[in-house]
Each structure stands twice: as C-alpha cells, then as structure tokens.
Amino acid sequence: MLEAKSLSKRYGKNIVVNNVNLKIDSDKFIAILGPNGAGKSTLINMMIGLLEPSSGQITYGNLKVNSSEYKQKIGVVFQDSILDEKLSVKKNLLYRLQMYKNIDDSWFEDLLDEFMLRELLNENYGNLSGGQKRRVDIARSLLNKPEILFLDEPSTGLDIQNRKLIWDILIKLKLKYKFSIVLTTHYLEESEAADFIYIIDKGNIIASDSVGNLKNEYVKSILTLKTKNHESLNRIYEKYKAFSQKKDEDTLVIKLDGARQAYKILEDADWIDFEFQKGTIDDIFLTLTGKELRA
Ligand SMILES: Nc1ncnc2c1ncn2[C@@H]1O[C@H](COP(=O)(O)OP(=O)(O)OP(=O)(O)O)[C@@H](O)[C@H]1O
Incomplete structure (x- = not known):
C-alpha cells in the first residue's frame, strides 16, 4: 500500500x-x-x-x-x-x-x-x-x-x-x-x-x-413528475414542500435521496409521465464548492 x-x-x-x-x-x-x-x-x-x-x-x-x-x-x-x-x-x-x-x-x-x-x-x-x-x-x-x-x-x-x-x-x-x-x-x-x-x-x-x-452524501436525484390528477399532485407537493417545486399545474420537480424514494412517490402519484435523473460527480463538486468542476 x-x-x-x-x-x-x-x-x-x-x-x-x-x-x-x-x-x-x-x-x-x-x-x-x-x-x-x-x-x-x-x-x-x-x-x-x-x-x-x-x-x-x-x-x-x-x-x-x-x-x-x-x-x-x-x-x-x-x-x-x-x-x-x-x-x-x-x-x-x-x-x-x-x-x-x-x-x-x-x-x-x-x-x-x-x-x-x-x-x-x-x-x-x-x-x-x-x-x-x-x-x-x-x-x-x-x-x-x-x-x-x-x-x-x-x-x-x-x-x-x-x-x-x-x-x-x-x-x-x-x-x-x-x-x-x-x-x-x-x-x-x-x-x-x-x-x-x-x-x-x-x-x-x-x-x-x-x-x-x-x-449519497452530497447529491440529490431529481424526479420530474407529470400528472393530470391535481389532487394527487398537491398532496405530494405538500408532503415534500421543502424539496419540491411546481413547474406548471401538471408538473412537479422533487429533489430526492435516491431511486427508492422516487419509486414510492410514483406508486402513489397517478402519473402520466415522469423522468428520474441521478446526481453526478459534477453535482458533488458543485455542492461542495459552489462552482462547476470544468468552469
Ligand atoms: N514550480 C512551481 N512554482 C510555483 N508555483 C507552482 C509550481 N508548480 C505549480 N505551482 C502552482 O501550484 C498550483 C497547483 O498546480 P498543479 O499543476 O499541481 O495543479 P493541477 O491541479 O495539476 O492543475 P491542472 O489541471 O491545470 O494541471 C497552481 O496554482 C500552480 O500555479
């Protein structure tokens, strides 16, 4: 060694x-x-x-x-x-x-x-x-x-x-x-x-x-969720208020710890479409320093 x-x-x-x-x-x-x-x-x-x-x-x-x-x-x-x-x-x-x-x-x-x-x-x-x-x-x-x-x-x-x-x-x-x-x-x-x-x-x-x-420590994954069921959308929004943002009346963007949490939300969401983006090493650097690695 x-x-x-x-x-x-x-x-x-x-x-x-x-x-x-x-x-x-x-x-x-x-x-x-x-x-x-x-x-x-x-x-x-x-x-x-x-x-x-x-x-x-x-x-x-x-x-x-x-x-x-x-x-x-x-x-x-x-x-x-x-x-x-x-x-x-x-x-x-x-x-x-x-x-x-x-x-x-x-x-x-x-x-x-x-x-x-x-x-x-x-x-x-x-x-x-x-x-x-x-x-x-x-x-x-x-x-x-x-x-x-x-x-x-x-x-x-x-x-x-x-x-x-x-x-x-x-x-x-x-x-x-x-x-x-x-x-x-x-x-x-x-x-x-x-x-x-x-x-x-x-x-x-x-x-x-x-x-x-x-x-796990420094990066959040992002779930973008689309639903016509506004009651379901609002329920999820209320639950994850601190980490979520409404993009438009049908679309919610939620920052999560990982795929398991996203899966749980999707089970409950009556979604018509979704996108799940895992965090990258670039995000780790951004979280730690506030700047991009290849700036
Ligand atoms: N011989 C030297 N005398 C004075 N300063 C030096 C010397 N060699 C390197 N430095 C300085 O030390 C710092 C680190 O340089 P270094 O080359 O190790 O960085 P690096 O991470 O490898 O960068 P790069 O990705 O650009 O190669 C820089 O600010 C550089 O200007």
Missing part, C-alpha cells in the same frame, strides 16, 4: 498541497479529481518521487519514493509526452525496456497487441496522431509491469472515441494483471468507474469516499 501522511507543498507563501492524507491499496482504481490548478499534478509528482514535499511522508511498504526500487514498481504517464519525437515507436519502447530487468517477452508482446501498436512500430513517434501517441505513452509506462500506474490527466485533448478506447484497454489490462491506477482528471465520467475518489480544491482534499457514498 502507498500511503501519504500530512503531505504539503509550498512555493514561497503559496500552499499548493495542504496536509493531504491518502492511501492507495493494491488492485484499486483511485481518482484524484479537481479543477485546473487544484494541486493534482503537484500531488502526483510527490507520489512518484519527482518532487520533494515541503512536509509530510510518503511510504510504500518499506520503500522510499525516491528510491530506484520504488521507481521499478511504478509506471507514470505525464500530461505531456516525454518520448522522443524523432525516434520510431519501436526504438522509443525498446530504449525504455532496456532499463528494466527480468521482463519477459510475452508481456511486451501482449502490450503491443492490447494497445494495437504493431502497425505503428516503424513510424516516427512525432508523426503519430494524438490518440496513437497516448497509446504508445501508456504502453511504455507499463513496460516494467508496474504495481501502480500513475496517469496525470491522460486524456486531455483526446476525442471521446480515443478516450473510450484507452480506458477500455486499461480496464481490461487491470482486470488481468491487477495493478492499481492513480488517475488525476477533470473529466468526471472517467472517475465514475473509480473504487475511491479524492476531490481536491485549492490544495485541500475536500471529500474522499467511494463514488456511491459521495453521491
């Missing part, structure tokens, strides 16, 4: 990561979610041993994060690629592979297949499309069969098809090889699949829990 305790980073008077505690268990998908400038990259750079914390500790068993043993156990994909634009995909990958000991060939072959890189091997990395580059970047970060894969906003700038493609590959590989993923993102839909989410704003972790628990 990777554990960060009371981790802070200051630049002069500016505290960009403030007293953060977090844990990364094995075979878990952890998302660190926050707006631009929240401190996500700074946090990840400390966890991968690239940046010295101003205070606090990070441990991985008995390894220190700046040790070479630790670096053999992790993989990192940075926001901007660090591969050589002028070298072929193959040379870029083999150059990296040489740095690791005891990696079996079958793993390398498997990565080439999973990330669909065979037909790109002789292309110069610099000539690839954004989506192709990211596939190479991520395959490269997995060459050492890492126990933890860190992804710092890996899909920024990619279109939805490429984002989905990359996540399909990653989730499949994670199921097979059981590594942990630590993702920073401001794409909400990417963190929906996480086992645990840390929400960070202005350097502070403002909430941390499973997606389900965060939604």
